[in-house]
Amino acid sequence: MQPDEFRRIGHEVIDWIADYRERLGDLPVRSRVEPGWVRSQLSALPERGEGFDGLLADLDRVVVPGTTHWQHPGFYAYFPSNASLPSVLGDLLSSGLGVQGMLWSTSPACTEVEQHLMDELVGAMGLPESFVGGGVIQDTASSAALVAMLAALHRKSGKWRRSGVDGDETVYVSSQTHSSIERAARMAGLGEEAVRSIGVSPEALSMDVAELARQVQSDVDNGRRPVLVCATIGTTGTGAVDPVREIAEVCARHGIWLHVDAAWAGPAALCPEQRHLFDGLELADSFCANAHKWMLTAFDLSLFWTAHPDVLVDALTILPEYLRNSATESGAVVDYRDWQIPLGRRFRALKLWSVLRWYGLEGVRAHLRGHVELAGLLESWVAADENWELVVPRSLSLVTIAHRAGDDATREAMDTVNAEGSAFLTHTVVNGRFAIRVAIGAEATREHHVRVMWDALRAV
Amino acid sequence: MQPDEFRRIGHEVIDWIADYRERLGDLPVRSRVEPGWVRSQLSALPERGEGFDGLLADLDRVVVPGTTHWQHPGFYAYFPSNASLPSVLGDLLSSGLGVQGMLWSTSPACTEVEQHLMDELVGAMGLPESFVGGGVIQDTASSAALVAMLAALHRKSGKWRRSGVDGDETVYVSSQTHSSIERAARMAGLGEEAVRSIGVSPEALSMDVAELARQVQSDVDNGRRPVLVCATIGTTGTGAVDPVREIAEVCARHGIWLHVDAAWAGPAALCPEQRHLFDGLELADSFCANAHKWMLTAFDLSLFWTAHPDVLVDALTILPEYLRNSATESGAVVDYRDWQIPLGRRFRALKLWSVLRWYGLEGVRAHLRGHVELAGLLESWVAADENWELVVPRSLSLVTIAHRAGDDATREAMDTVNAEGSAFLTHTVVNGRFAIRVAIGAEATREHHVRVMWDALRAV
Numbered sequence: 001m002q003p004d005e006f007r008r009i010g011h012e013v014i015d016w017i018a019d020y021r022e023r024l025g026d027l028p029v030r031s032r033v034e035p036g037w038v039r040s041q042l043s044a045l046p047e048r049g050e051g052f053d054g055l056l057a058d059l060d061r062v063v064v065p066g067t068t069h070w071q072h073p074g075f076y077a078y079f080p081s082n083a084s085l086p087s088v089l090g091d092l093l094s095s096g097l098g099v100q101g102m103l104w105s106t107s108p109a110c111t112e113v114e115q116h117l118m119d120e121l122v123g124a125m126g127l128p129e130s131f132v133g134g135g136v137i138q139d140t141a142s143s144a145a146l147v148a149m150l151a152a153l154h155r156k157s158g159k160w161r162r163s164g165v166d167g168d169e170t171v172y173v174s175s176q177t178h179s180s181i182e183r184a185a186r187m188a189g190l191g192e193e194a195v196r197s198i199g200v201s202p203e204a205l206s207m208d209v210a211e212l213a214r215q216v217q218s219d220v221d222n223g224r225r226p227v228l229v230c231a232t233i234g235t236t237g238t239g240a241v242d243p244v245r246e247i248a249e250v251c252a253r254h255g256i257w258l259h260v261d262a263a264w265a266g267p268a269a270l271c272p273e274q275r276h277l278f279d280g281l282e283l284a285d286s287f288c289a290n291a292h293k294w295m296l297t298a299f300d301l302s303l304f305w306t307a308h309p310d311v312l313v314d315a316l317t318i319l320p321e322y323l324r325n326s327a328t329e330s331g332a333v334v335d336y337r338d339w340q341i342p343l344g345r346r347f348r349a350l351k352l353w354s355v356l357r358w359y360g361l362e363g364v365r366a367h368l369r370g371h372v373e374l375a376g377l378l379e380s381w382v383a384a385d386e387n388w389e390l391v392v393p394r395s396l397s398l399v400t401i402a403h404r405a406g407d408d409a410t411r412e413a414m415d416t417v418n419a420e421g422s423a424f425l426t427h428t429v430v431n432g433r434f435a436i437r438v439a440i441g442a443e444a445t446r447e448h449h450v451r452v453m454w455d456a457l458r459a460v
Numbered sequence: 461m462q463p464d465e466f467r468r469i470g471h472e473v474i475d476w477i478a479d480y481r482e483r484l485g486d487l488p489v490r491s492r493v494e495p496g497w498v499r500s501q502l503s504a505l506p507e508r509g510e511g512f513d514g515l516l517a518d519l520d521r522v523v524v525p526g527t528t529h530w531q532h533p534g535f536y537a538y539f540p541s542n543a544s545l546p547s548v549l550g551d552l553l554s555s556g557l558g559v560q561g562m563l564w565s566t567s568p569a570c571t572e573v574e575q576h577l578m579d580e581l582v583g584a585m586g587l588p589e590s591f592v593g594g595g596v597i598q599d600t601a602s603s604a605a606l607v608a609m610l611a612a613l614h615r616k617s618g619k620w621r622r623s624g625v626d627g628d629e630t631v632y633v634s635s636q637t638h639s640s641i642e643r644a645a646r647m648a649g650l651g652e653e654a655v656r657s658i659g660v661s662p663e664a665l666s667m668d669v670a671e672l673a674r675q676v677q678s679d680v681d682n683g684r685r686p687v688l689v690c691a692t693i694g695t696t697g698t699g700a701v702d703p704v705r706e707i708a709e710v711c712a713r714h715g716i717w718l719h720v721d722a723a724w725a726g727p728a729a730l731c732p733e734q735r736h737l738f739d740g741l742e743l744a745d746s747f748c749a750n751a752h753k754w755m756l757t758a759f760d761l762s763l764f765w766t767a768h769p770d771v772l773v774d775a776l777t778i779l780p781e782y783l784r785n786s787a788t789e790s791g792a793v794v795d796y797r798d799w800q801i802p803l804g805r806r807f808r809a810l811k812l813w814s815v816l817r818w819y820g821l822e823g824v825r826a827h828l829r830g831h832v833e834l835a836g837l838l839e840s841w842v843a844a845d846e847n848w849e850l851v852v853p854r855s856l857s858l859v860t861i862a863h864r865a866g867d868d869a870t871r872e873a874m875d876t877v878n879a880e881g882s883a884f885l886t887h888t889v890v891n892g893r894f895a896i897r898v899a900i901g902a903e904a905t906r907e908h909h910v911r912v913m914w915d916a917l918r919a920v
Contacts, residue, residue, distance in 0.1 A: 010474035017556030038572035049820035066569030083558030096477030098543030109526030112498035164651030189649020191624030360509035
């Protein structure tokens with residue numbers, strides 16, 4: 001494809017996306033296709049090249065019906081994943097440039113724009129000074145958790161790189177921590193038995209620090225080596241916030257790496273009125289917040305900071321001959337390949353840069369505050385309803401609710417609304433009770449959308 | 461940004477990329493900026509949002525001078541990473557749809573288009589039937605190697621998930637294997653001491669199978685448990701090809717997982733005349749080929765197949781309440797989150813689909829054959845030159861050469877050409893000798909580009 005063809009077809013693709021985003025709200029949020037239907041509609045790979053029209057036609061005919069529309073204003077499932085249109089353009093520029101930024105020298109701008117943004121965000125989010133110079137973009141919070149764990153293992157034992165894990169390492173989560181931490185422990189070779197699941201307070205569902213302290217002490221007494229605690233600011237299930245400062249004190253006593261997972265809630269740190277949720281963060285060793293969840297940036301872009309980039313790099317670095325270069329050897333540059341699981345890397349910073357410049361910090365804060373406000377409205381409606389109740393207190397823009405008549409009524413309401421098509425809700429289980437998670441966070445969601453969804457739930 | 465603004469600005473962004481690709485050949489391939497220059501040019505994050513013009517202006521003013529142009533026709537460094545314009549559009553569609561395909565149910569098309577393409581490629585590339593149904597898109601070959609290793613560990617020991625690695629596992633590479641395998645072993649908790657580096661034949665630099673067999677037997681005799689061998693088809697240094705079939709026999713005797721890394725050379729399997737390189741692949745447990753290197757697909761997109769998807773899924777799966785859904789529980793669908801390191805995933809298949817439809821299989825083969833032919837030309841020029849020589853036989857489109865006068869002359873020629881700007885070459889060390897790797901693989905590279913580069917090298 002020559003640049004001139006790209007110009008013409010590129011405009012058509014842009015228009016296709018604009019059209020899709022315009023009509024999005026009229027589509028059912030969830031795809032209604034049966035397993036196998038999409039495949040049944042696809043042709044064999046063509047021997048000879050074809051134009052782009054066939055692909056666009058297949059998008060309309062097969063892909064759109066086979067898609068669950070994450071950008072739909074009625075998407076309240078999981079946590080919404082914003083792909084704002086400025087971020088789409090930033091990502092397009094990244095693909096268009098086609099650079100691969102594994103080393104500083106393989107594209108200095110790819111590294112330095114990222115360093116700049118990560119350091120600027122430390123200030124804008126009120127993060128601790130210890131994170132300056134320690135920021136890097138990961139693909140997801142799962143990968144961020146894994147690199148934190150590898151750095152923690154390396155710091156704990158001078159021989160981890162040489163001889164691996166010992167089998168006496170332990171890792172601490174709460175019963176509400178995201179499953180990616182346990183999965184990271186498995187990938188790191190620790191096994192599930194190394195993961196201690198600490199209980200939570202029955203109301204707030206936040207980690208029981210006394211139990212954590214007891215478990216750590218007991219493990220130490222039994223010759224185990226506590227390596228990492230994961231505290232969460234905004235759990236996936238209900239948005240619970242662990243007491244980071246108190247957890248950090250336990251970690252400090254035992255030389256344990258404290259990773260703070262704020263994959264969803266992290267961007268809220270841009271709003272000064274939410275900073276109290278991040279109390280104690282200056283005591284953390286690493287921190288993660290997904291720009292691709294609530295910060296208007298197309299998947300995938302997870303913000304990760306560590307106070308110990310030297311440890312992280314030392315844990316992950318390897319330098320074969322074919323990657324040697326004078327810039328790296330000068331020690332004057334950062335090579336981000338040593339900060340992540342893969343070797344190669346996209347110029348992801350461009351999509352984040354596009355978002356932060358288009359909306360401004362003010363615009364991103366307005367986006368966050370708008371959702372918190374809508375969630376507050378929903379909370380008040382639920383509180384005033386005789387059949388429904390909040391299962392846990394609202395957390396930012398996440399409202400977790402259940403029907404007073406029991407699990408069957410809650411599940412039936414959710415299934416009915418999901419089948420109807422104007423909204424998509426997912427569930428969790430809180431203290432044994434089935435509950436609907438209303439995660440408000442799509443860019444296009446407005447009060448009338450939330451109202452329609454709430455009325456539909458009540459009508460069941 | 462509203463769809464109408466997106467339409468207008470999106471056209472400008474498309475045009476910016478078209479302009480960039482048009483003038484690319486006139487820019488110096490490598491960025492010439494000093495460390496810190498890019499950052500010194502960047503502004504603080506704006507409090508108020510701004511238009512898109514400032515970003516585009518900064519691309520011209522700061523990012524382009526700070527970029528090493530991977531799509532430049534004079535890019536012969538590392539392995540080129542194609543970001544063909546159809547793949548740029550496919551990736552744009554993925555961002556525009558903004559879906560997150562962690563589960564089948566979170567976007568059936570995201571999963572099923574990928575399954576379709578991966579199965580179709582089994583046929584188109586002449587891969588073994590055992591890979592049908594076992595294909596998945598990873599971000600990079602590093603991640604592919606890591607998931608292969610985790611699956612191998614799980615298969616070897618029924619208690620790996622529960623209690624982790626034992627400390628007696630061993631992994632086998634050759635001295636030429638990509639560093640990502642050793643790095644994967646480190647990440648998996650095995651440590652560097654678990655990695656046996658097997659010697660290679662002095663000419664072809666391919667793994668010495670007799671030495672592999674001896675080392676495995678010796679490890680078994682000493683109570684170690686061999687878990688994985690990585691064979692390479694097309695090593696990074698020189699494009700060496702390990703004898704997969706013979707290696708597989710050793711693996712079969714000891715129940716070892718055979719991973720075949722063809723990150724660079726893999727796409728050549730599309731050409732029947734190159735299939736001999738892949739002899740024995742039906743005996744492999746997993747295989748990886750990067751579409752983002754030599755298959756016209758914008759980074760990142762690594763093709764990964766395993767003959768044992770059940771083992772892989774069982775190694776990596778975890779199912780918290782908030783991810784439960786009826787489609788998963790029916791067992792009728794594939795949830796690709798269980799096949800990879802992260803949880804979330806982009807609709808990467810769209811960019812691969814765009815490439816395969818635009819070029820057709822014929823077009824992709826022509827792309828590959830064109831580079832092999834150019835490399836053959838260069839090989840003949842080098843062979844006819846009295847001052848230069850091939851250090852190892854040409855491998856596909858990779859030509860590894862050195863000046864007969866010694867390392868200083870070779871290095872000086874490379875550094876001079878790199879400084880001049882019309883070409884970018886990187887090096888390796890072969891049997892202690894400094895050598896230039898000429899990796900022909902940019903989409904725009906034609907005979908006159910290779911001629912200019914060769915004349916420049918000779919002129920030094």
